[in-house]
Each structure stands twice: as C-alpha cells, then as structure tokens.
Amino acid sequence: METDVIIxxxxxxxTGIARDLSLRGVRSxxxxxxxxxxxxxxxxxxxLHSGARYAVKDIDSAVECARENRILKKIARHCIxxxxxxxxxxPEDDPSYQDRLMDGCSNAGIKAxxxxxxxxxxxxxRLNSSILSAIKVPDGTIDPFRLSSANMLSAMENGGKxxxxxxxxxxxxxxxxxxxxxxxxxxxxxxxxxxxxxxxxAGIWSQEICSLAxxxxxxxxxxxxxxxxxxRINRTVVNRCRVPSDGDIVVPGDTVSLIGTTSRSIExxxxxxxxxxxxxxxxxxxxxxxxxxxxxxxxxxxxxxGVRPLLAVPGNTAGRDISRGIVLIDHEERDGLKGLVTIVGxxxxxxxxxxxxxxxxxxxKIGVSKKCLTARIPLPGSExxxxxxxxxxxxxxxxxxxxxxxxxxxxxxxxxILKNDKxxxxxxxxxxxxxxxxxxxxxxxxxxxxITDLRRRTRIGMGPCQxxxxxxxxxxxxxxxxxxTPGESLRMMEEFLEExxxxxxxxxxxxxxxxxxxTYWIYQGLFGLGNIKNDNDGSSDEI
Amino acid sequence: xxxxxxxxxxxxIKCTICSIYCPVSRATHLFPGPKQSGPDSERLRIKDPALIxxxxxxxxxxxxxxxxxxxxxxxxxxxxxxxxxxxxxKIRVRDFILSRLDILIRILSPISPIANTLMRNxxxxxxxxxxxxxxxxxxxxxxxxxxFKNCFKRNMQEQDIYDESVIFFPGCxxxxxxxxxxxxxxxxxxxxxxxxxxPDNRCCGVPAIANSNIGRxxxxxxxxxxxxxKALGDRDRRIVLSCSSGTLALKHEYANxxxxxxxxxxxxxxYITPYLFNRFSEGRMPALNPVHARVAYHSPCHLERxxxxxxxxxxxxxxxxxxxxxxxxxxCGMSGTYGFKKEYFKISEMIGSQLFKKIDDAGPEVxxxxxxxxxxxxxxxxxxxxxxxxxxxxxxxxxxxxxEYL
Numbered sequence: 001m002e003t004d005v006i007i008x009x010x011x012x013x014x015t016g017i018a019r020d021l022s023l024r025g026v027r028s029x030x031x032x033x034x035x036x037x038x039x040x041x042x043x044x045x046x047x048l049h050s051g052a053r054y055a056v057k058d059i060d061s062a063v064e065c066a067r068e069n070r071i072l073k074k075i076a077r078h079c080i081x082x083x084x085x086x087x088x089x090x091p092e093d094d095p096s097y098q099d100r101l102m103d104g105c106s107n108a109g110i111k112a113x114x115x116x117x118x119x120x121x122x123x124x125x126r127l128n129s130s131i132l133s134a135i136k137v138p139d140g141t142i143d144p145f146r147l148s149s150a151n152m153l154s155a156m157e158n159g160g161k162x163x164x165x166x167x168x169x170x171x172x173x174x175x176x177x178x179x180x181x182x183x184x185x186x187x188x189x190x191x192x193x194x195x196x197x198x199x200x201x202a203g204i205w206s207q208e209i210c211s212l213a214x215x216x217x218x219x220x221x222x223x224x225x226x227x228x229x230x231x232r233i234n235r236t237v238v239n240r241c242r243v244p245s246d247g248d249i250v251v252p253g254d255t256v257s258l259i260g261t262t263s264r265s266i267e268x269x270x271x272x273x274x275x276x277x278x279x280x281x282x283x284x285x286x287x288x289x290x291x292x293x294x295x296x297x298x299x300x301x302x303x304x305x306g307v308r309p310l311l312a313v314p315g316n317t318a319g320r321d322i323s324r325g326i327v328l329i330d331h332e333e334r335d336g337l338k339g340l341v342t343i344v345g346x347x348x349x350x351x352x353x354x355x356x357x358x359x360x361x362x363x364x365k366i367g368v369s370k371k372c373l374t375a376r377i378p379l380p381g382s383e384x385x386x387x388x389x390x391x392x393x394x395x396x397x398x399x400x401x402x403x404x405x406x407x408x409x410x411x412x413x414x415x416x417i418l419k420n421d422k423x424x425x426x427x428x429x430x431x432x433x434x435x436x437x438x439x440x441x442x443x444x445x446x447x448x449x450x451i452t453d454l455r456r457r458t459r460i461g462m463g464p465c466q467x468x469x470x471x472x473x474x475x476x477x478x479x480x481x482x483x484x485t486p487g488e489s490l491r492m493m494e495e496f497l498e499e500x501x502x503x504x505x506x507x508x509x510x511x512x513x514x515x516x517x518x519t520y521w522i523y524q525g526l527f528g529l530g531n532i533k534n535d536n537d538g539s540s541d542e543i
Numbered sequence: 544x545x546x547x548x549x550x551x552x553x554x555x556i557k558c559t560i561c562s563i564y565c566p567v568s569r570a571t572h573l574f575p576g577p578k579q580s581g582p583d584s585e586r587l588r589i590k591d592p593a594l595i596x597x598x599x600x601x602x603x604x605x606x607x608x609x610x611x612x613x614x615x616x617x618x619x620x621x622x623x624x625x626x627x628x629x630x631x632x633k634i635r636v637r638d639f640i641l642s643r644l645d646i647l648i649r650i651l652s653p654i655s656p657i658a659n660t661l662m663r664n665x666x667x668x669x670x671x672x673x674x675x676x677x678x679x680x681x682x683x684x685x686x687x688x689x690x691f692k693n694c695f696k697r698n699m700q701e702q703d704i705y706d707e708s709v710i711f712f713p714g715c716x717x718x719x720x721x722x723x724x725x726x727x728x729x730x731x732x733x734x735x736x737x738x739x740x741x742p743d744n745r746c747c748g749v750p751a752i753a754n755s756n757i758g759r760x761x762x763x764x765x766x767x768x769x770x771x772x773k774a775l776g777d778r779d780r781r782i783v784l785s786c787s788s789g790t791l792a793l794k795h796e797y798a799n800x801x802x803x804x805x806x807x808x809x810x811x812x813x814y815i816t817p818y819l820f821n822r823f824s825e826g827r828m829p830a831l832n833p834v835h836a837r838v839a840y841h842s843p844c845h846l847e848r849x850x851x852x853x854x855x856x857x858x859x860x861x862x863x864x865x866x867x868x869x870x871x872x873x874x875c876g877m878s879g880t881y882g883f884k885k886e887y888f889k890i891s892e893m894i895g896s897q898l899f900k901k902i903d904d905a906g907p908e909v910x911x912x913x914x915x916x917x918x919x920x921x922x923x924x925x926x927x928x929x930x931x932x933x934x935x936x937x938x939x940x941x942x943x944x945x946x947e948y949l
Contacts, residue, residue: 230553231586255586299553388593399575401587404594430583431557463586465557514614515556 001193003029003161005362006181008168008209009202010034011041012144012348015151016355016374017199022158023377024363024370029193030152030160031183033167033205035453037148040203041348042456043274043306045226045260046253047237048072048080048140049349052087052112053244054324055104056097061324062108065349071375072142072352078381078411079146083252085139085237086120087112088131090290093242098133101241105137112137124236126294139237141253144348145456146409149446150379153413157380162447166191171198171213177338178213197362200342201354203309204271210342215335217342218312221271223305224261225280227288227507230299230464233257238291246280247287254408255432255463256301259288266307274305276506299511301464302503311345326350328357339365381411391418398424405433409458410441417441428477429470431463436477443483451475451496467500468519472527494529548802549621552582554614561608561618566844566874567601570893574601577608580625581618588625595629601890602626603878604753605844606791620800627755634756637675641880642754645746648686648719655686678888682923684720684915691718691725695741699729705738709818710774710782712744712767714789716915723948727937728785728815734829734940735822742774747789752796753879764797771808782812785933787846787913788879790814794849814846816854816913816932823861831939833864838935839907841870841898841921843914844878855913855932862939868905873898877920892924899925908945911935 005021007014010032021028032038051065073080089098098114105112113136120134121127152162166185171178172192180194200209210217232252240248246262262280281303288295311327324347331340343358356372363370391403395418402424407414418424423437442448442457451474454460460474461467475493478484484492497519504516523529555578562568562576574580580599587594599622608618640647651658661667668679691713702708709732717725729739744767751760771782771793784790794812797803813821822828840859842852852872859867876894881887902910902925910921910929918929928949937943 232590255590297550297553399596399598401584401594401596404591405587408591427579430579431586433583433587463583464553464555469557469559511554511556511614518556518558 001029001191003027003193003195004366005029005197005199006031006193006195007199007201008181009039009200009205010036010148010152010162010164011039011201011203012037012148012151012351013203013343013346013354013358014201015148015155016351017201017343017358018155018160018162019151019158020355020359020372020374021362022155022160023373024359024368026359026363026366026368028155028160029195030155030162031166031168031181031193032162032164035164035449035456036152036162036447037145037456039205040306040309041144041148041351043304044144044224044348045249045251045258046141046144047249047251047260048142049347050085050138050140051108051110052085052101052105052135052137052139053239055108055110056100057244058324059104059108061347062104062110064326064353065347066108066110068349068353069138069140072349073140075352075375075378076142076147076150076382077378077385078408079143079150079379080140082138082140083236084123085137085239086124086127087135087137087239087241088120088127088291089133089241090128091130091132093132093240095132097243098135098241101135110137124234124238126233126292127238128291128293133241135241137239139239141237141251142348143254146381147348147351147379149457150381152447153380153445156447164447164453165449168209168212171209171340173213173337176336178340197339197341197365199358199362200340200344201358203344204307206309206342206344207268213331213337213340215331215337215340217329219268219344220310220312221266221268222308222310223264223266223274224308225276225284225303225305226258226260227281227284227303228256228258228301229295230301231255231257233295233298234292240287240291247284248291250288250291250295254459257292257295259284259295271307274307276303276305278506281506299464300507300509301466301512302500303506304503309344309346326354326357328354328361330361381413383412386412386414394418395420395424401433402427402435406435406438409438416445428473429458429460429463431465431470432459434458434460434470439474439477440481443478443481450492451478452492452499455496461496461500465515466504466519467497468515468522471496472522490529497523497529549617549624549799551616552585552621555582555616556614558613560611560613564607564611566605566607566876566894567603567890570876571601571890573890574598577602577618577622581608581621582616585621585625588629592629595625597630599626600630601887603874603876603881603894605874605878606848607844607874610844610848617799623752623800627757630755634754635676637677637884638754639756640675641883642751642756642759643746644750644880645715648715652686652688652690652719655688659685672885676885677883678885680888680923681883682919684919686719687722691722692741694722695725695729699726699739702733702738702740705733705736707736708738708740708778708780710771710780711739711741712747712771712782712784712789712793713741714744714747714784714786717785721915721931724785724931724933728933731819731829731933731937731940735827737822737827740774740780743770747786747792748796748801749788749792750880752792752800753881757801761801761803764792764801764803767793768797768803768805768808775808775811780811781818782808783815783818784812785815785931786915787814787843787849787851788916790851791845791849814849814851814854814913816858817851819936820854820857823858829940831862832942834862834935834938834945835864835866836909836945837866837868837907838909838911838930839868839870839902839905840932841875841902841910841912841917842872843912843917844874846913847872851913858936859911859932862935865935865939868907870898870901870905873901875917875920877916879916882916882920891920895920895924902927909948
C-alpha cells in the first residue's frame with residue numbers, strides 16, 4: 001500500500017487529522033491498533049468544556065477551549081448537548097475561589113454569570129441544597145465516540161482510508177527519512193504501508209511510536225477514573241467551585257450521568273492495563289454525593305479509567321497540574337528525522353485545532369496549499385437539523401424512542417437507518433434502543449469490526465444490563481448478516497462480555513451485582529460460554 | 544424534568560419475566576411489553592420526555608407485571624405516570640365520561656328501568672360507538688333503582704348490637720349495581736356477630752386513574768381518605784371492601800400513584816376474603832351448609848397483585864358440597880373501562896380468549912370472581928352468569944338457592 005500521509009492513532013486527534021487532510025485533498029491512511037476512540041478519547045467524561053475549568057490556572061487552555069467550544073457547537077452539533085453548566089461552592093470550600101474563577105472567565109472571554117442558589121436549584125433540582133453560591137457557565141456534553149466516528153466517516157467519504165485493529169510493528173526508514181510502516185493485524189497478518197510523511201497521533205502511546213523510530217519522547221501518564229450511574233440524574237454539568245481535585249464534576253451524558261475524575265500518576269508500562277482502584281471509587285462516590293446527594297441512591301453501572309496524554313517537558317510536574325497545551329513536534333527539526341511529525345498533549349476539546357496544526361505542518365511539507373476547512377464544514381450527521389416530528393410522520397409504526405435515539409446518535413445521517421422495513425422494529429439492545437437497522441448501518445458504513453466497536457458506534461450494551469440481553473442477539477445477528485462465522489461470533493460475544501465485566505467489577509454491589517449474577521446465569525449457566533471457547537479453537541474436535 | 548419519585552426502575556435487572564406474563568403484549572404486537580414501556584423507556588423519558596412512545600396507551604394497568612417482578616419494580620405505576628405526564632392529548636368526551644362513571648351512574652340510577660333498556664338497545668349502542676367510541680359489543684351493566692346505602696339505612700340499622708364492628712366501603716358497584724352483594728356481605732358479617740358501619744364515600748377513583756383524569760382521582764381519594772379517617776375515629780377497627788380493584792386503589796394506588804398520605808389507613812384496609820379468613824381462623828365462623836353447584840373461579844389480576852387470591856380460594860373451599868374448578872390465572876381483558884373502548888375492544892377480547900375457552904371447557908353452572916369488571920366481561924363474552932365469592936358464601940350460610948341469583 002502506498003499513500004501520502006500515514007496517521008498513527010485513531011483517537012479524536014487522529015481521526016480529526018484524517019478528516020482535515022481528506023478535505024484538503026491529501027491522501028491518507030490511518031492505522032489504529034484497536035478501534036477508533038478506544039484509547040483516551042473514549043475514556044473521559046465527555047465534557048464540552050466552556051473553558052471555565054482552566055480559567056484560573058491555565059488561561060491559554062481556557063481561551064483555546066472557549067474558541068473550540070464555539071466551533072464544535074457549529075460543526076458537531078449532533079455529538080453535542082448544550083446542557084449548560086454550574087460551578088457551585090459547598091460550605092466546606094474556600095469561597096474566594098469563586099471570585100478567582102469569575103476573574104479568570106472574564107479574562108478568557110467565557111460567559112460566566114453568578115446566579116442565586118435558588119435559581120441554581122431550579123435549574124438543577126437534585127443539587128445539594130446547602131450550596132453557598134453558584135456560577136452558570138456554557139459547559140455542555142460531547143460524545144467522543146460519535147465525534148470520532150463522524151470524523152472518520154467524513155474522511156472516508158473524502159477518500160481517507162482507515163485500518164483498525166492493526167498495530168504498528170516497525171517504522172521503515174530510508175536514509176534520514178521515514179518511508180513507511182510495517183503493521184501487524186490478527187486478520188491480515190503482516191503488511192506494510194509506504195508514505196513519506198508519518199503523523200504520530202498516538203496520544204499516550206506516542207512514546208512507543210517514537211521509540212520505533214529511535215527517538216526519545218517521554219510521556220507522563222496520569223490516570224483518571226470515572227464512575228457511571230444508571231440514569232441521567234442531573235440535567236446540567238455540575239462542577240465544584242474549588243481548585244481542581246478528585247471527584248469534583250458530575251456530567252450528564254446521553255442516558256446516564258457520571259462522576260469524574262481522579263488523578264493519579266502511573267508507570268508507563270501500566271498504560272495498557274488500567275484499573276480503577278477501590279479507594280478511587282470511594283473518593284468519587286463521596287465527592288459526587290456532595291454535589292448531587294441522590295446520586296448514591298442510583299445504581300452504579302461501571303467505572304473506568306483513562307490516561308491523560310501528558311508530555312514531559314521542563315516545568316511539567318504531574319497529573320492535572322500539567323499544562324494541557326498542545327505540543328507539535330517536527331522531528332526533522334528536533335531529531336533530524338525527515339517525515340515524522342508528533343502531535344500530542346491537548347484535550348478532547350482541542351482535537352480539531354490539533355488536527356489543524358498537524359495538517360498545516362504536513363501540507364506545508366508536501367506542498368499542498370489548501371487551507372483547513374474543518375472549522376466550517378459540518379461533520380456528517382450535523383449537516384442539517386432534523387425534527388423528530390417530521391421523522392415521526394415519515395416513519396409511522398417505528399416507535400418514537402427508536403427514532404429519537406437514532407437521531408440523537410446519528411444526527412442527520414439517521415435517515416440512513418430509518419427506513420420503513422422490519423429491521424427498525426427488531427430491537428437488539430433494549431436499554432439503549434438499538435435496532436437491527438442501526439447495527440446494519442454501523443457494520444456497513446462505520447468501519448466496525450466487532451461488538452465492542454459496535455458499542456462505540458451505537459451504545460449497544462451501555463445501558464443498565466451491560467450487555468446481558470443484547471450481546472447474544474448481536475452475536476447472532478452479525479452471523480446472520482454474514483459478517484462473522486459462528487466461531488467468530490462466539491469469540492466476539494466472549495470478548496464483549498469480558499470488556500463489560502472489566503468495568504462492572506469495580507462497582508459490584510446492590511442491583512449491579514444482581515444484574516451481573518443474572519448475566520452470569522445466562523452466559524455461563526445457560527449457554528456454557530466459558531466451555532464453548534475451547535471447542536472452537538479447532539484443535540479439540542473430539543466430543 | 545421528570546418526577547423522580549418512583550426510581551424503582553433502577554432495580555430492574557432486565558430479566559423480562561414481566562413481558563412474558565403481560566396479557567396485552569401477548570394479544571397484540573402494538574404493545575412492546577411492560578419492560579420496555581416501563582423501566583427501559585423511563586431512562587429515555589428522563590433524558591428527554593419527547594422520547595415517550597405512544598404505545599404505552601395500550602397498557603391496561605392489570606399489574607400482572609408487578610405481581611411477577613422479582614425486583615420489586617413498580618412497572619405499571621411507571622407506565623401510568625408516564626401516560627399521565629407525557630402523553631399530551633385532549634381528554635376525549637368518552638374518557639371523561641368513563642373517568643366519572645359515578646356521576647353517570649347517579650344520573651341513570653333513578654331512571655334505571657328506562658336507562659337499562661336504553662343501554663341495551665342496539666341502536667343506542669351503535670350511536671354510542673359512533674359518537675363516543677364505546678364499543679357496541681359490550682353490554683352496560685344494569686343499574687339498581689335505589690342505592691345500597693339507602694337500603695342499608697332503611698333495613699339494616701341495628702348494627703351496634705354486635706360485639707364487634709367493621710367499616711365496609713361499598714363502592715359504586717355495590718351501591719348502584721349489585722345491592723344483593725352488599726346485603727349478603729352485611730348479613731354474613733352480622734351472622735358472625737360483627738356489626739357494619741358504612742362511611743360516607745365517593746368513587747374509589749379507579750376509573751379516573753385508568754382514564755388519566757388524575758386531578759379527579761385525587762379529589763375522590765382525598766375525600767375517601769378523610770371520611771374513612773373520620774369513620775375510623777380512634778377505634779381499632781378494620782376497613783373492608785368487596786371489590787379487589789378498589790382495595791388496590793385504597794391500599795396502594797392512593798399512596799404510590801397519587802402520592803397521598805394513607806399511612807394511618809394502609810394497615811387497616813382489607814379485601815373481604817382475607818378479612819373473613821382471619822376471622823374464621825380465630826373461630827368466628829358461621830355455620831356453613833352444603834351448596835351443590837359446579838362453579839369455576841377466576842382470579843382477577845388486581846386481587847393477585849394484592850395477594851388475595853389464596854384467601855378467596857380458601858373461603859370457597861370451605862363451602863361443603865361445592866364443585867370448585869379453579870381456572871388458570873389469566874387476564875379477562877376488561878381492565879376496568881379498557882374493554883369498553885372501541886379501539887381496544889378487539890385486544891380486550893383477544894386477551895380474554897384463553898380464559899373464555901377455559902370457562903367453556905369447565906362447563907360450570909356459574910362463574911365466580913371477585914372483580915366486578917371481570918364479571919361484566921365474562922358475562923358478556925361467555926354468556927355465563929358470574930357471582931361474587933360472597934354470594935356463594937351467603938348461599939352456604941343462609942341456604943339461598945342458586946336460582947335466586949340467576
């Protein structure tokens with residue numbers, strides 16, 4: 001294979017670069033070792049920062065956030081909900097922080113308004129009623145899976161190629177320049193791709209990619225853990241008005257709410273095996289409860305952790321205190337290696353800007369003069385606003401919850417799913433209203449390899465039952481649709497359940513525990529899934 | 544923002560047993576079942592009330608889902624609340640009338656001979672279907688000329704000669720449509736040396752709840768709670784009802800669905816058969832005479848919900864000589880006023896079809912059930928005469944013949 005630019009890493013930045021380049025007419029292939037948005041991109045709290053969170057300490061990031069916030073609201077509206085946000089001061093918090101926050105916001109041009117506690121409680125009825133003060137900010141929520149998927153879709157529609165589930169084995173070099181990469185994938189084995197430019201957008205894994213090229217790059221991994229509860233208990237983003245620390249935000253996201261976030265330095269070799277510690281759960285719950293007291297009455301669905309992709313540069317210390325600024329490295333300048341560019345740091349909020357910066361650098365190198373278009377052209381799905389009413393009229397018989405959910409997830413592109421055929425009546429995931437039609441669309445058009453990928457495209461298995469009822473249906477359906485062999489379907493089913501289990505395990509109590517027992521009865525007690533695996537290896541055919 | 548009073552949906556582990564037992568989703572694909580309409584959709588409705596599915600209107604509120612739920616999810620309550628909160632629709636004239644059956648009954652009762660003939664006239668029925676959407680294939684029950692309460696005041700005044708006393712909440716059925724049931728009940732209690740007090744009462748509110756006229760239901764409920772509290776005074780007495788849905792309303796729906804405070808009443812309210820069972824167990828039992836009849840017993844959904852079926856069966860089994868066939872637990876499909884509505888009539892008929900077949904197979908002389916709307920449905924659909932268990936007990940205690948009831 002041969003192309004102009006190879007992009008390594010399918011997070012928000014990588015898919016953003018792929019889109020940016022494709023809109024400028026530059027050929028690219030993106031290589032991702034897992035699935036798009038499977039790393040840090042898909043492991044955050046999905047907050048559409050207004051910038052207020054950074055306004056006190058990191059004014060540059062705050063300004064960047066505020067600017068990107070406005071752009072994203074235009075180009076990615078189907079991935080965004082403008083919920084609004086609050087910064088509330090609890091009796092135990094330092095009241096002077098509020099003034100610093102207001103000053104910071106006004107310096108950064110963020111619209112922050114002080115409101116009365118009564119108004120805050122009217123906006124957010126389940127808020128702790130003993131708050132001392134409240135500030136309203138234009139926070140919102142953003143779905144990182146949808147965002148990455150839309151970027152990918154846009155890039156693919158403009159000629160970009162995506163190879164997921166393929167790891168970079170080595171970087172091919174010729175003279176003092178890179179000339180391609182060698183990849184390894186379970187499906188296709190070893191293959192190589194040639195290009196004169198490689199963009200390393202691997203986030204925290206950038207260190208490994210650089211070392212393949214013999215370049216030293218030091219990342220400082222900082223783990224952040226989050227906890228999800230069963231339903232949307234708050235309607236706006238609730239921040240705690242104090243110096244950023246553990247468990248100071250509750251974000252409503254789609255059908256759930258989540259408590260974020262902790263911050264812990266970890267060893268670099270631990271980044272592929274992230275675990276949520278017991279005491280982190282404790283911290284999140286105790287602090288979440290201070291903001292929304294009712295939150296402990298709802299079922300904890302799962303907990304997960306992500307790693308902040310922080311670069312070690314002089315002055316950076318650790319964790320959330322490190323500047324979240326964007327770092328663009330031209331290794332030709334820094335290390336004398338022609339053709340390799342690393343883009344790292346930043347945040348989900350600034351992914352588009354990062355993509356623009358990286359694309360500007362490489363288009364300069366290959367002599368393409370077209371300017372960046374990503375701030376103006378809406379992502380696929382956000383082209384036009386559709387009304388639920390209109391679709392309800394167009395598709396009588398399909399239930400409103402199905403139409404509404406499909407539109408919520410796919411925006412304008414929901415028209416590719418909503419058709420008057422029986423596929424839209426067959427619900428595969430009942431918690432999140434995912435139909436056979438939606439799965440068919442994701443498998444066909446959204447570069448989806450397995451059930452875990454499908455979850456990122458549709459939300460299948462993300463509801464309260466965590467895959468108890470949809471996993472086997474989906475596995476059967478993929479086989480029925482001709483995407484998998486029976487053996488592959490079984491393996492996917494097991495992988496998916498293991499992946500769900502990993503997130504459920506840290507919060508195993510109460511109704512969540514009952515749910516897990518039920519899932520275990522179905523898959524082990526009824527299907528004997530743990531035993532099936534060996535039968536399908538092919539090695540042991542005897543009964 | 545949704546009212547998050549009922550967060551029992553959070554306990555749902557998606558076992559789907561409710562959907563298996565739902566008589567409506569078994570009868571029609573138009574209703575996706577209680578799991579999806581209740582706990583599953585509730586999360587979506589919390590996210591965005593616009594995502595409400597109009598299919599929840601098919602729910603009959605039979606509460607079988609709640610009866611079978613192992614996780615204690617108030618599924619039917621979730622659905623009724625959603626119906627009321629988010630299905631914005633104009634209240635139809637028909638639903639308004641059905642929600643205030645008590646008024647209709649009070650108007651028609653004094654002119655009952657004319658009203659009863661008129662309501663069975665096929666032309667009237669056709670007009671009712673055309674203009675109001677009341678199915679012409681249903682029969683309206685016949686109204687009594689004078690109310691049970693008047694009859695009680697005239698003929699059964701001496702209630703303080705007994706050594707105990709109980710409060711009997713008669714409800715519209717006994718009061719205006721089945722005086723005989725009320726009389727039988729009072730006589731049986733008197734025979735057990737228990738005096739009866741009838742409190743001032745109004746409609747229990749079940750029809751209003753079923754037709755989403757919540758404001759009206761609350762008015763009735765508040766009135767009934769007040770008058771029951773007054774009747775109760777500071778005496779340690781129990782309150783009994785002869786109607787299973789009425790008991791469910793007073794005991795559960797007022798508190799869970801209408802959010803009213805019934806804490807002082809809750810423990811005192813009994814459906815009649817558990818009450819009798821307890822008194823019988825204490826030895827306060829009238830002498831029972833043989834009743835030689837083959838009867839088929841149908842257990843109403845709402846009685847199952849409040850756990851009363853085994854008591855009724857126990858009482859019936861005590862009657863010597865009674866050839867009792869206990870029918871499989873099935874919904875009859877009437878669900879209060881649901882079966883009267885033109886658009887639901889077919890579904891209602893379909894829901895009950897298994898039950899009707901079982902009744903035919905059993906070939907009884909008479910069917911017995913606790914619920915008055917089950918009675919209407921079964922009488923209309925099968926042609927069998929339906930009695931209340933209390934009627935059977937009265938036959939046994941007072942040696943009444945079955946023909947008195949036919």
